[in-house]
Amino acid sequence: MKLHCVLRLLICSLIITLASPLALRSNVYPQRVETPVAIVGATLIDGSGGPSLKNSVVIIQGDSIIKVGKQGSIKIPGDARTIDGRGLVISPGFIDSHNHSDRGFKTDPTAATQVSQGITTVAIGQDGGSAFPVGEFLENLDRNSVALNVLTFVGHATVRSRIMHDDTNRLATPGEIEKMSALVNQAMKEGAFGLSTGLEYETGKPASTEEVVMLARVAARYGGMYISHIRDEADLTFAALAEAIRIGKEAHLPVQISHIKLGSVAVWGKAADAV
Missing domain, CATH: 3.20.20.140 (Metal-dependent hydrolases)
Known part of the structure; x- marks a missing residue:
């Protein structure tokens, strides 16, 4: 699976997961959040059938995944809200x-x-x-x-x-x-x-x-x-x-x-x- 397809699949899972707490409080779909979000340390399974990526970094801005890679190879924006993903798995939505x-x-x-x-x-x-x-x-x-x-x-x-x-x-x-x-x-x-x-x-x-x-x-x-x-x-x-x-x-x-x-x-x- 090409990288852009993988990123599109990941959006479904990550954006809705991050939005859920807001949706639960307001019963409406949340407004776009422009502050970057960095999920750090999770195991990434991208849906392509390839091997999982441990200690990954996934950076989201607004409604887009802008960077994906191994921890240490991706620069995390200084203003990003960081989510500790250690011990967790990131995957495309089911x-x-x-x-x-x-x-x-x-x-x-x-x-x-x-x-x-x-x-x-x-x-x-x-x-x-x-x-x-x-x-x-x-x-x-x-x-x-x-x-x-x-x-x-x-x-x-x-x-x-x-x-x-x-x-x-x-x-x-x-x-x-x-x-x-x-x-x-x-x-x-x-x-x-x-x-x-x-x-x-x-x-x-x-x-x-x-x-x-x-x-x-x-x-x-x-x-x-x-x-x-x-x-x-x-x-x-x-x-x-x-x-x-x-x-x-x-x-x-x-x-x-x-x-x-x-x-x-x-x-x-x-x-x-x-x-």
């Missing part, structure tokens, strides 16, 4: 790729339970359910900031319900799929990260694979991905995994399985095959 914390954004915008675990980015809109319109949701987040980076998927069950209303316990017609595709298109234009499904849940379960492929193709046009709580996590787990892979192949987009479970005796002991 990305929680399947998250439901949006339920608490209004009541706890500091996201203390997430930030305290080192999570700095969350992916919401999971299992086929999402906010809609996506653009409106993201604009509201801009107005009412939380202490996390947030990305959202557009939910299959959400758009299915919008078009089919309470009559979702059946296959969708070609016309309904076309209307759902238009909603996915709208969501992707407005900033959705991809399409999510919950094919084991009541609204998504009646959908055909072909329906999901059609919607996933829309997400693919925008460089999106497909994330799924698959159709079965027991006896038919392997068929459900195959369906998710088929959707990715036919729609030409990456696939993530939200949960790989082997929940019945018939598939116990087959974890290696599933992976």
